[in-house]
Every structure is written in structure tokens, then in C-alpha cells.
Amino acid sequence: MAASLSFNCGTQIAELKAKTLMSSPNNPNWGESGNPVIPIYAADPHTELFGDRYYIYATHAGMYSSKQAFQEKAEGESHGFAAWSSSDLRHWQSEGPILRFSDVDWAKDFGDAWAPCMAERNGRYYFYFCANSRIGVAVGDSPIGPFHDGLGEPLIPFREDMSSIDPMVFIDDDGQAYFYWGAVPGAWLEGKGIDICMHLSVRVLNPDMISFAGEEIPTITTQKSPDGWHSLDHIEASHVFKRQGIYYLMWSPGDFASDDDTRAYQVHYATSNSPLGPWKLAPNNPVLSSRRDISVVGPGHHSTIQIPGTDEWFCVYHCHKGDVDRRTFIDRMTFAPDGSIEKIIPTLEGPPVRHIPIELSITEKGPYNGTSISLKTRLADEIKTDVQSVEFFSGPNKIGESLAGTPNFEWQDAPSGFHRLTARAILQSGETVTSAPLNIDVI
Ligand code: FUB
Secondary structure, eight states, X not given: OOOOOOOOHHHHHHHHHHHHHHSOTTOTTSOSSXXXXXXXXXXXXXXXXXXXXXXXXXXXXXXXXXXXXXXHHOTTSOOEEXXXXXXXXXXXXXXXXXXXXXXXXXXXXXXXXXXXXEEEETTEEXXXXXXXXXXXXXXXXXXXXOEXXXXXXXXXXXXSSSBOOOOXXXXXXXXXXXXXXXXXXXXXXXXXXXXXXXXXXXXXXXXXXXXXXXXXXXXXXXXXXXXXXOXXXXXXXXXXXXXXXXXXXXXXESBTTOOOTTXXXXXXXXXXXXXXXXXXXXXXXXSBXXXXXXXXXXXXXXXXXXXXXXXXEEEEEEEESSSOOOEEEEEEEOBOTTSOBOOOOOOSSOOOOOOOOEEEEOSSOSSBOSSEEEEEEEEOHHHHTTEEEEEEEETTXXXXXXXXXXXXXXXXXXXXXXXXXXXXXXXXXXXXXXXXXXXXXXX
16 A cells, blocks of 8 residues: 655654754764765755856755754744855855845745756846745846846746646757646645645746746646555656757655655656657666665755766755755766666765866857857866867857867857857867857847
């Protein structure tokens, strides 16, 4: 029989407090370097690479030293989000708070600052965040803000038939942006006769990234099982990416707070030839699950990162030691020749050092008129004297080239439409290094 989930928040919090006290986050099994990569409470990590730095945005990340501190500080304090950044994927520094609910009119009195995600377009940064089962979007000019509320109201309002949490934005190669969200409804649905147990939805975003085109498309739903909430149908934390023409939808089934492996968080995935599905469940789920010998329990709510110009991928996820004091881990994600995701193995070593030695930027904000767009690159000292030339691309198409001494490029008469721009430096040895992409619209 399926285990049922408890949504009695008061009891759950009391239990969590007791467990947190019993199990210290300084467990000797978790070392000073490697995993976890952030030394304090950071759940639901969303990772992005912007320029030559990696960023992590997470549930309460950087705001509280531990789950226990968060629970004790919560009352009367403004909730919000901090960011962390890294130049090498392995060593992370706090960027401090980037958004506080006290600065968001409609969220002033809210808690549950959960599971954010970030997207970049036309030099602006769009920060999607949860606040009490609503999703807002804040806009900033840099990956660490300052951010201001983009709409003056939630992008996704509170609703009774699903939990409006866990936003995920995926921008396809043609510039179409998709917004995924949703999870199992909370305790407020108990006894109200609403049968939908899990509900993941998707909507198409306009290029402004703060409004929708078209109606909601529910992509996956499951029904409440006769014996209550079926833990393995409890699906949330969606994450979408594309590799070699295949779309991957990943998510976390189970109970994020459980340390019982029959119902604890895991990561599953499905594939499709469209970002709107239909999705084919992978035969090798779960691809990420607990690893008890190193005290990794309930790994999930992850994101992925690809090192530009390579097929090297990493999974950024949270896990705990049975105490729900969730911490952020980064481990390798590899693919079999048929495109299936191989088992992701949690480690304490964590990720290797991966610098991004070339940064592409455009000073002006878009959308651009296309007459002339100034693309600039910055080369790291380690490759500067070694670079022969720098090539510039829109998607797979080369749009220009420059010599190493002047690694910039003036793009004249850029065609209208969406462009995913990258720069690639060619070294004396023939090796190449590729920048993080920039998403731009030319009108
Ligand atoms: O951290 C708060 C919630 O826990 C997230 O929104 C869920 O996905 C789960 O990880």
C-alpha cells in the first residue's frame, strides 16, 4: 500500500525541529570542501551560468544558517532570497540577499520563499519566485539584482486545484520561452473533494518574460489514490533542458521531508521531441536517489548546468541527512549513447574546478534594432596570450570573427528575430573555449 504524506504543518515543524536538534549539520561525514558546496541551508537550488560566473538561487539560501534557524527566525521577519556565485563551480561565495518580501507589495506578509529560478534575455534577469503558493517575477539588470517586482501582482495567483510553486523557465533555441510550474496541493485541499493529486502545467511566455501568450497547458496530472496521497505520485520541482534535439523533463517525486527511502525524494525524468510533450517516462528511474553510506538522504529538486562548448553536465540538487536541513550538492550528470541519463551518483568530493575563460557581453540592454550591436569579450589571463582569434555565433551560425588583440565584434544589420549568441576563442593549440550564451531579440 502506498505511504500517505502528512500535511499537518504544525506537527511537521515540531518533528523537524526535534530531528534537526538530534542530527547536527556538522556531521563529520560531510567535509569542509566539496559537497555540500554551500555551507548553510540552501534547498531547491537553481543554477545558471552568466558571463564567467555560476550562480545558485535557492529556497531561503543565504538567509538562514540552518533549517532550524529559519524556523526560529521566521516569525515577524521578512522572508526572501539570497544568491551565491562561483568562478569555478567548486568554490562558492555569498552575494547576500537579492530580494526581500518586504520590498514586494503583494508578498509583504508572506512566507514560503521557495524554489526560485532565473532566466536572462536582452541583458535583463528575470527572477521567478514562490511566495505562499503564488509565483512572482522580479526583474533586475544583473544576476544579483537589485531586483524589483516586475508586475505588482503574482504572475501565477493562488488557486485551489494545485499548488502554485516550483517555477521553471526554459528558453528553446528558437527563442520561445516556456514556463512550467505546479505541484501536489497542500493540506488545504484535504476534505474539499478535489481529486487532482499532482498537476504540472506549462504556459508559453512572451519575449518580455513577464506575460503569457496563450492558455495553460496541463502536461501531467495524476489522481489522488484511494488511500490518500500516493507519495510516488507526488511530483514537483520540474526542470526542463534540451540536449542534442531531445527535451528532458525531470522532477522530484516523493516527500522532500522524509528519511524513509520508500517515500523519500528522488529524481525521475521523461523525454520528448517537444517542450510541450507528450513525455515518455524513462525506463531507468530514479536517476538520483539516497546514498546512505555518505548520509545523503532524499536528493532532489535539482537543476542542471552544461559547460559551454562541451558535453560535460552537472546536476545541482539538495539533500539532507534525515533531518530536512537541506544542503546543496553538485555532481556529474552523464548520458548513455542512446541519450538516456545515467545514474547520478552523490559524492562528497563535489564538482571539479571548471573556469569559463571567455565572457561575452553587450553593454546596452535590448531588444536591439539590429543596425549595429557591439559584442565584447573578456579573455581570462590564463588564455589571453594563447588566443589566435575569436569567432562569434548566433546558434550554430557564425556571424563574425576578430583577432585576439581586439576580441570584440560590431554586428551590423543583424537579422530580426531571436538569437542565442556565443563567442568561441581558438587557442594556438587548436583547442577552443566557448562563452556562456546570451539571449537577445532583434526587432
Ligand atoms: O523548499 C520548499 C519546497 O520543498 C519546494 O517548493 C518543493 O519543491 C520542495 O523541495
